[in-house]
Amino acid sequence: MSKQTYLKPTINKVEFAMASKYGSPLKTQKIRSEIDGVKVSDLVEQYGSPLFVFSQTKIEELYHNLYNAFSSRYPDVQFGWSYKTNYLNEICKVFHNLGSIAEVVSEFEYQKARALGIEGKDIIFNGPYKPYKDLKIAVQEGAKIHVDNLFELNDLEKIADELGTKIKVAIRVNMDTGIYPQWSRFGFNFENEEAYEAVKRMYDGGKLELNGIHSHIGTFMLDANAYKMATIKIMQLKERVENDFGSIIDYIDLGGGFASKSHLKGVYQSPDVTIPTADDYAEAITNAIYEMNKSDKLPKLYLETGRALIDEAGYLLTSVHGYKRFPDGKKGYILNAGVNLLYTSTWYNFNIELDKRYDGENEPSMLNGPLCMNIDIIEENIMLPALDRGTILTLSPVGAYNYTQAMQFIRYRPAAVLIDKEGKSRVIKEIDDLDTVNYKEV
Ligand SMILES: *Cc1c(COP(=O)(O)O)cnc(C)c1O
Numbered sequence: 001m002s003k004q005t006y007l008k009p010t011i012n013k014v015e016f017a018m019a020s021k022y023g024s025p026l027k028t029q030k031i032r033s034e035i036d037g038v039k040v041s042d043l044v045e046q047y048g049s050p051l052f053v054f055s056q057t058k059i060e061e062l063y064h065n066l067y068n069a070f071s072s073r074y075p076d077v078q079f080g081w082s083y084k085t086n087y088l089n090e091i092c093k094v095f096h097n098l099g100s101i102a103e104v105v106s107e108f109e110y111q112k113a114r115a116l117g118i119e120g121k122d123i124i125f126n127g128p129y130k131p132y133k134d135l136k137i138a139v140q141e142g143a144k145i146h147v148d149n150l151f152e153l154n155d156l157e158k159i160a161d162e163l164g165t166k167i168k169v170a171i172r173v174n175m176d177t178g179i180y181p182q183w184s185r186f187g188f189n190f191e192n193e194e195a196y197e198a199v200k201r202m203y204d205g206g207k208l209e210l211n212g213i214h215s216h217i218g219t220f221m222l223d224a225n226a227y228k229m230a231t232i233k234i235m236q237l238k239e240r241v242e243n244d245f246g247s248i249i250d251y252i253d254l255g256g257g258f259a260s261k262s263h264l265k266g267v268y269q270s271p272d273v274t275i276p277t278a279d280d281y282a283e284a285i286t287n288a289i290y291e292m293n294k295s296d297k298l299p300k301l302y303l304e305t306g307r308a309l310i311d312e313a314g315y316l317l318t319s320v321h322g323y324k325r326f327p328d329g330k331k332g333y334i335l336n337a338g339v340n341l342l343y344t345s346t347w348y349n350f351n352i353e354l355d356k357r358y359d360g361e362n363e364p365s366m367l368n369g370p371l372c373m374n375i376d377i378i379e380e381n382i383m384l385p386a387l388d389r390g391t392i393l394t395l396s397p398v399g400a401y402n403y404t405q406a407m408q409f410i411r412y413r414p415a416a417v418l419i420d421k422e423g424k425s426r427v428i429k430e431i432d433d434l435d436t437v438n439y440k441e442v
Contacts, residue, residue, distance in 0.1 A: 032353035058313035085306030107134035170212030216255025235292035260311030307400035314399020338369010
């Protein structure tokens with residue numbers, strides 16, 4: 001008879017609050033040993049840990065699913081990749097190769113798109129802060145300028161004078177779509193007539209012409225109906241402006257904000273139940289256009305979807321470095337990735353998967369990051385078996401916003417790799433080093 005391996009006995013405090021009508025926390029281990037056929041242990045061995053991993057196969061699946069939902073219902077639809085959601089060059093290139101133009105919200109992002117070979121006419125320039133010099137370059141290069149505020153309108157008139165031409169611009173509009181808090185910080189308000197008045201100002205000035213109307217009603221929108229409301233209001237403004245000023249509005253742009261399959265904190269149901277499908281969003285928007293359209297030509301429809309096209313294609317591999325026992329008996333693991341790399345951990349509970357099955361009882365555990373900061377918590381309460389140093393945990397979905405908001409704070413920002421459709425991985429961002437971090441310091 002072979003000797004059984006010794007397992008340390010444990011006493012677990014019963015946490016009544018955890019077992020609610022929604023069930024108790026997961027008792028079974030969630031395992032992920034590979035991503036698109038590539039072993040996570042090989043990825044860590046080859047590229048180090050922590051490591052962001054992106055799946056090109058998943059990006060393309062998400063893109064085609066959403067694009068088909070719209071293009072099967074509407075004849076003229078164009079996606080613009082939201083750079084701020086993830087502007088790693090190779091990720092942007094995947095989207096551009098799929099047919100997306102670029103959507104940027106700063107001069108930095110504008111320059112990034114230009115450096116990737118995107119022409120001005122294929123860049124949508126959004127955002128509340130467009131420095132004059134950069135705004136002028138974007139105008140000269142034929143970018144789609146979405147006016148945010150009245151000073152910017154003045155700037156554009158001045159640029160029109162300097163260039164001696166009329167400029168075609170679009171306007172950003174915010175509105176009540178039944179979702180609260182309402183995003184009223186960006187663009188001109190619909191209900192209080194500021195949007196209409198701004199357009200009137202443009203035509204009174206005689207230097208600007210309106211050719212598009214844009215709104216981006218929020219992010220992680222769980223109600224497709226909000227997009228129906230937004231579309232109706234945009235189409236109303238379009239008709240009014242066309243009638244009053246004789247202009248032709250070529251396009252409408254419904255922005256982004258479609259939810260990804262992230263698990264919002266405090267929401268108990270699975271994202272599969274709570275999150276509208278691509279068809280739900282597409283149906284809401286395209287039906288409203290057909291219903292409202294009075295002109296003989298349908299407007300071109302732009303979408304600036306970010307998170308719904310990348311979130312589930314991104315993983316963060318992180319490794320166990322240390323552990324301790326907290327005064328309340330809970331086990332605390334120290335991982336090499338924390339809130340420095342997971343800005344969105346404030347709002348979402350990630351899927352946390354182990355590289356393999358571990359023996360032993362699950363115990364209530366907390367996952368902490370590597371920062372010397374009390375707030376560096378990735379997961380407060382998770383049932384985990386005893387983990388060894390070097391255990392790889394895969395966190396997902398983390399493709400949206402986490403890389404672009406990753407901080408060089410206390411530790412270097414890690415490398416990122418892309419797994420292509422043949423299952424080959426390659427580095428798309430090297431780990432920072434002292435030179436990149438100190439670059440340009442005196
Ligand atoms: C951030 C942003 C987007 C993308 O939003 P998601 O929620 O990632 O889809 C689109 N348009 C504008 C103007 C934005 O600011």
